[in-house]
Structures are given as C-alpha cells and as structure tokens.
Amino acid sequence: MSACIFCRIVTGDAPATKIYEDDAVLAFLDIRPITRGHTLVIPKRHATDLDELDPAMGATLFSFGHRLAKSMRRTGLAADGANLLINDGRAAFQTVHHVHLHVIPRHRGDTLRFAKGFVLRRPHDTERTAAALRSGLDRLAEEERETTA
Numbered sequence: 001m002s003a004c005i006f007c008r009i010v011t012g013d014a015p016a017t018k019i020y021e022d023d024a025v026l027a028f029l030d031i032r033p034i035t036r037g038h039t040l041v042i043p044k045r046h047a048t049d050l051d052e053l054d055p056a057m058g059a060t061l062f063s064f065g066h067r068l069a070k071s072m073r074r075t076g077l078a079a080d081g082a083n084l085l086i087n088d089g090r091a092a093f094q095t096v097h098h099v100h101l102h103v104i105p106r107h108r109g110d111t112l113r114f115a116k117g118f119v120l121r122r123p124h125d126t127e128r129t130a131a132a133l134r135s136g137l138d139r140l141a142e143e144e145r146e147t148t149a
C-alpha cells in the first residue's frame with residue numbers, strides 16, 4: 001500500500017468525503033477546513049510537487065479547480081469568491097507531498113471568520129457540505145447545457 005495518504009484516498013484505502021472524480025482528478029473535502037467547503041483537488045497519479053507534475057496535468061487540475069470555484073457560487077454555500085492555492089514544496093509549507101490545489105470558498109466581509117477558521121481548522125457538517133458542493137457542480141453543468149442548447 002502507498003505511503004502517500006492522498007494516493008491511499010485515490011485507491012479507497014483511506015477515507016475521504018469525495019466531491020468529484022474522473023480519470024485524471026479527484027476532489028475531496030479538506031479534513032481541516034479553513035472555511036466551510038474547503039476542497040482539495042489532486043491528480044490521481046502521484047506527483048510530489050510542481051517539479052514532478054506533468055504540465056498538461058497541471059492545466060487539467062486548474063481547469064477543475066476553476067470549475068469548482070465557479071460552482072461554489074451556485075450552491076447552498078453561496079460563496080462570493082474563492083481562494084485557489086498550491087503550496088509547492090516544504091519552503092512553501094507543503095505538508096502533504098502529493099500535489100493538491102486548495103479551493104477555499106470566501107464570502108464578502110468574512111475576514112474575521114476566515115482568520116478564526118485558519119486558526120481552528122474545524123470540520124463543518126461534512127455530508128451536507130459535500131452535498132451542497134456536488135449540487136453546485138450539477139447546477140453549473142445544467143447552466144452550460146442551457147447556454148449551448
């Protein structure tokens with residue numbers, strides 16, 4: 001079994017609350033969220049850091065992060081924005097050495113709440129949060145179908 005916790009999540013050998021997956025990427029809730037809905041998007045294939053990551057995979061990773069950030073504005077979370085962030089390397093405080101894109105929902109005027117979340121890092125109502133995120137992705141797909149119809 002892999003020593004990498006995110007690889008174990010990919011194979012189902014470690015638990016995670018999954019939001020989305022396809023052949024290339026997996027998105028799941030961060031176990032210590034800064035804000036409600038804080039999600040990690042990872043390549044399914046292990047890459048330790050950006051040096052090891054195939055650039056096409058980097059584009060795929062960001063493309064889904066972009067989609068997820070847009071969808072967060074369409075969920076019960078009603079985000080007004082999002083922080084998208086990669087901590088690349090120990091020098092940048094990377095603690096899990098499998099590349100991951102943080103997608104962190106933000107709300108207008110949430111600075112104090114964000115600061116508190118940054119310190120406490122407590123999970124919120126995991127299953128309802130995951131359901132809201134999944135429904136946001138569904139709603140985004142529906143909107144896209146309507147605009148191309």
Ligand code: 5GP
Nearest residue numbers: 005016028029030031032087093094095096
């Ligand atoms: P970074 O490496 O960018 O500093 O952050 C790693 C992130 O992974 C942290 O936000 C941390 O809470 C999250 N994390 C660490 N271990 C696990 C885990 O086993 N499951 C999940 N869902 N998240 C994790």
Ligand code: ZN
Nearest residue numbers: 004007046098
């Ligand atoms: Zn890994």
